[in-house]
Amino acid sequence: MTSTRITTLLLLALTALPSWAMIVEKQKHVIPSFTLFNGAELKNVQIGWEAYGELNEDKSNAILINHYFTGSSHAAGKYAESDPAPGYWDAIIGPGKAIDTNRFFVISVDTLANINAYSSNVHTTGPASVNPTTQTPYGLDFPVVTIRDFVNTQRAVLQSLGIKKLHAVIGASMGSMQAIEWASTYPDEVERIVSVIGTGYMDAWSTxxxxxxxxxxxxxxxxxxxxxxxxxxxxxxxxxxxxxxxxxxxxxxxxxxxxxxxxxxxxxxxxxxxxxxxxxxxxxxxxxxxxxxxxxxxxxxxxxVRACQLFITGHSDSLEKGLSNITAPVLLLPAEQDLLLMPYMSELLADELAKRNHPVSLHTIEGDQGHLEGVTGIGKMAKTLSTFLNTDVSPENPK
Amino acid sequence: MTSTRITTLLLLALTALPSWAMIVEKQKHVIPSFTLFNGAELKNVQIGWEAYGELNEDKSNAILINHYFTGSSHAAGKYAESDPAPGYWDAIIGPGKAIDTNRFFVISVDTLANINAYSSNVHTTGPASVNPTTQTPYGLDFPVVTIRDFVNTQRAVLQSLGIKKLHAVIGASMGSMQAIEWASTYPDEVERIVSVIGTGYMDAWSTxxxxxxxxxxxxxxxxxxxxxxxxxxxxxxxxxxxxxxxxxxxxxxxxxxxxxxxxxxxxxxxxxxxxxxxxxxxxxxxxxxxxxxxxxxxxxxxxxVRACQLFITGHSDSLEKGLSNITAPVLLLPAEQDLLLMPYMSELLADELAKRNHPVSLHTIEGDQGHLEGVTGIGKMAKTLSTFLNTDVSPENPK
Incomplete structure (x- = not known):
């Protein structure tokens, strides 16, 4: 049996039997020198990432998934069959799933200062990293980082792969902030965004x-x-x-x-x-x-915590200004009983976008698990997501 | 002018001009030896209390007010005209108000381990008190105290005044627990209870x-x-x-x-x-x-915190058992946007009481101040409260 035939059979088996895990491998990208939003410089920035599905020839089928506060780029699949659980959004990412890896190249990136600093499956640079100047951990000498910086490190990874435009950016909670920031900062590079259990800015209560x-x-x-x-x-x-x-x-x-x-x-x-x-x-x-x-x-x-506290779409003093840059259609998925980023945050965002006739839709995730519904309950939104990913955003039908 | 005439004029003035404060004085009761619910003994228990209105001859017009977690027995009035603010429920306690001090003798008592340990207007015994055995502060040698113990110290104060029956017991938050505990533990001594932003027990979430x-x-x-x-x-x-x-x-x-x-x-x-x-x-x-x-x-x-965590009506392993002892009609006033003791806690209590055909009514305090509506928004419930306090509980019309 040729190796191509084995691969094909394996792929067929993986598709036919969803109980078999999609096996993924953590990758690493290094940025030698990186300028942060607040002007500080970081050297030798380590960034973990992983991907599911294949990048097509013209590199037009990429979807970026942004992770939540305690999460990592492990959005789907398993590193080994023996892993106790797959990535957190495995219910919607995979062959034939809402975010269909038979069609899309789905990529996710570890944030700067990722909380799972000591996980072998996370590559990140943060206050626990060694400061090249002192050869000891940065501690509080590490500069403040922002959601914008997370977006820019992701963009560096994508550029290293030759990806210039994203079919969609999708994120939950802190990941939703990154998705919105992408759409506001790089409107020409984002075709659709999905904000799950998210917000367009940090209000005083949430801070x-x-x-x-x-x-x-x-x-x-x-x-x-x-x-x-x-x-x-x-x-x-x-x-x-x-x-x-x-x-x-x-x-x-x-x-x-x-x-x-x-x-x-x-x-x-x-x-x-x-x-x-x-x-x-x-x-x-x-x-x-x-x-x-x-x-x-x-x-x-x-x-x-600080990156989230500083978040306002577009990173200026005006939410309106940040939102006005967005051209991508927006799908908002708040969770009914969310006590952290309560549904009013998504509703406010929907109202602000609707005011400017921006294409926006909001669907509430029902369930009694609060904010966590955006992770554990995401399967309920599979059809909504898959429909949204097929939204026509061609110039003839821009919105 | 006689002193009686001066008093009458003053009373008239106070009634006519509600901007004049009702002046109150903190009292102290001492219990030489007190056995706690968990069996521990406390010596020389100091208990602050204050009262508004006059106790009638047959001592049948007393209403007990139980305070919330960070509160004290200062429910209404001022200690001096110059006080920046009156007691926390001054909107409903006073001459002509919902809890009418022209008619009722309204009394409130500082809990054991009251949080305001260093306030000159609070008398309490807790871990900051001097342990008579060691002559140093108790610290964690102080025994665990319960909502039942708060009820029992209040009862001791009432007994010292010759009060054997209460027209009503009313409390907000932690005070609501005390009101319900009163009705369950001493059903013959309580004619009505009001639970404001309260609960019948601590569920796992609240603990x-x-x-x-x-x-x-x-x-x-x-x-x-x-x-x-x-x-x-x-x-x-x-x-x-x-x-x-x-x-x-x-x-x-x-x-x-x-x-x-x-x-x-x-x-x-x-x-x-x-x-x-x-x-x-x-x-x-x-x-x-x-x-x-x-x-x-x-x-x-x-x-x-511990007293609240241990709370279940009747202090047993069964809420049903605790509630079945209650004979007094119950008024429940949850706050619409309460994030601490959420409205479902009062609703559950209402359902449990209604199941056993117990006279219970529930009115929601509307407003956007969360749990605090039970304090700052209580004025909105003045009519509901005053109607409830006139409920006939005579034997011919027991409920």
């Missing part, structure tokens, strides 16, 4: 909420003004931050279901008799956060 | 939310496992806790209005160029919380 995540890290004495190594990292503060991230990204029904499975009771005996003991549900959340913390970096979390 | 407040205190190195004095108190941790309490007790509209007044922008220059700088809205919330922290105690906050 304060994000700050709540940062505060416990700075309180941890191990944090030491950002000067620590992986061995001396402020894991208690990071765990506390992740406990907050987890709760606000969920909604009552989810945590209450976990509570039932633990036989949670308000009047548990341990906490009734000893102030040092905790309720079963608190221990569950703590242990889950602690486990997640092991591959994450606390300073990276602080920098991602 | 986790409360824990988020406790975590930054325990991270503050000054906390030192609860061993500190007022001079060495963990103010950073307490401030962080209060930042969370403040946000979750509000809703986006309120914080966004503050943001507008500060000219908040996502892309503020300080935070864009320096990770150590904060957005204007973050500084505002921090400064406000820091100021509030000055009269509060961090360990007291931990103990109040």
């Amino acid at each position: 304060v909420e994000l700050e709540q995540w940062a505060i416990p890290i700075r309180l941890d004495k191990q944090w030491n003004q950002g000067n620590y190594t992986r061995e001396t990292a402020p894991l208690d503060g990071l765990t506390a931050a992740l406990m907050q991230v987890t709760q606000i990204a969920l909604a009552p029904a989810f945590i209450n279901q976990i509570g039932e499975s633990l036989d949670y009771q308000p009047l548990e005996s341990g906490p009734l008799h000893d102030i040092r003991q905790k309720h079963s549900i608190v221990n569950w959340l703590h242990d889950r956060a602690r486990q997640r913390a092991s591959l994450m970096d606390a300073n990276h979390l602080l920098y991602l | 986790v939310e409360l824990e988020q407040w406790a975590i930054p205190i325990r991270l503050d190195k000054q906390w030192n496992q609860g061993n500190y004095t007022r001079e060495t108190a963990p103010l950073d941790g307490l401030t962080a806790a209060l930042m969370q309490v403040t946000q979750i007790a509000l809703a986006p509209a309120f914080i966004n209005q503050i943001g507008e007044s500060l000219d908040y922008q996502p892309l503020e220059s300080g935070p864009l160029h320096d990770i150590r700088q904060k957005h204007s809205i973050v500084n505002w919330l921090h400064d406000r919380a820091r100021q509030r922290a000055s009269l509060m105690d961090a360990n007291h906050l931990l103990y109040l």
Whole structure:
């Protein structure tokens, strides 16, 4: 059997049997010197990325997927068949799926200061990276990075592949901000955008909420003004931050279901008799956060918080100005019970775009998992997504 | 002019001119020895209280008001004309108001471990109190206290005044829990209860939310496992806790209005160029919380969190059992946009009570201030409250 025939059979098998994982490989791109939005310079910027499907000859079939706060570029597939779970949006990315890898070249890129700094499947440059000037971790000497900078690093990766235009940019939560920023900053290079559980800017409420995540890290004495190594990292503060991230990204029904499975009771005996003991549900959340913390970096979390806090479409002092640059049709998918980027954020964006007769549609993801519906519930929007990806944006029918 | 005539004129003036404050005085009751719900003993328990209106001869006109988490027994009136603001529910408590002090003797009591431990207008016993055995602050040697214990200390105060039955018990938030607990534990002594922005028990979601407040205190190195004095108190941790309490007790509209007044922008220059700088809205919330922290105690906050986490009506393993003891009619007033004790908590309580044909009514407080509507928006419910307080509960018409 020729190797081509084996490949074809394998591909057929993968397509026919969706329980077989799409196997993907992490790639790395390096930018020797990179100027940030705030004017600072970064040297030797490491950027992880991965892709699903094949780039066509004229490089016109690329779709960019932008990841959320605690995520990475691992949007779909598995690195090995034995991986416990595929990438977070595997329900919609793959052969024959809503974002069809038989048709599209789907690519995703790790952000700067990606929170999963110690994951072998993430390549990123952030405060935990070694500062070439001092040969120690940057810590707080790392410059502030923005959503615009994430867009520009992604663009560098795409340019390295010869991709000059994107069929679509799609992202959830922090990824939605990147999608909108793409459309506003490089309108000629983006044909469609999808904002899932997203926002067009950070309002005062959301900026304060994000700050709540940062505060416990700075309180941890191990944090030491950002000067620590992986061995001396402020894991208690990071765990506390992740406990907050987890709760606000969920909604009552989810945590209450976990509570039932633990036989949670308000009047548990341990906490009734000893102030040092905790309720079963608190221990569950703590242990889950602690486990997640092991591959994450606390300073990276602080920098991602800041990137989100600084976000306004177009990175100016006016949302109107930022939105007015957008030419791509926009699909907004807020989650019904989202407590983090509440549906009003998407509705406001829809109103602002509709005001200027911009092509925009909004569909609400129903379900009781809060913000997380944008990840776990995305399968429900498969048809909406696939229809939107077929929107004609040719010059004869521009919008 | 006789002193009676002067008093009459003054009373008339106070009634006619509601801008004149009702002047109140803090009282103190001491319980030499008190057995807690979990079996622990407390000595020399100090309890602050205050009252508005006059107790009638047969002591049948008393209404008990229970305060919320960060509150005290200062529900109405002023200690001096020069006070910047009256008690928190002054809109509904006073001569001619919904809870009419011309008719009712309205009394409120500071909880054990009241958070305002260093306020001269609060008398409480908690972890910041001196342990008579060691002559140093209790710290974490203070026993865990419960909502039931708050009820029992209130009952001791009432008994010291000869009051054996309450026309009504009314409370907001943590105060609502006390009202429901009263009705379940001492059904023969409570004729009506009102639960404002409340709940019949702590579900897993809310227990986790409360824990988020406790975590930054325990991270503050000054906390030192609860061993500190007022001079060495963990103010950073307490401030962080209060930042969370403040946000979750509000809703986006309120914080966004503050943001507008500060000219908040996502892309503020300080935070864009320096990770150590904060957005204007973050500084505002921090400064406000820091100021509030000055009269509060961090360990007291931990103990109040625990009291709330342990709450289930009747303090058993079954909400049904707790509710089945209640005979008093129940009025529930959830707030439309409450993010802390969300309306579903009151709705669940209404459903459970209605199932057993218990007289219960639910009216939603509308407004965009979240949980805080139960305090600042209470005036909107004046008519509902006053109608409810006139409900006939005589044996001929028991419900």
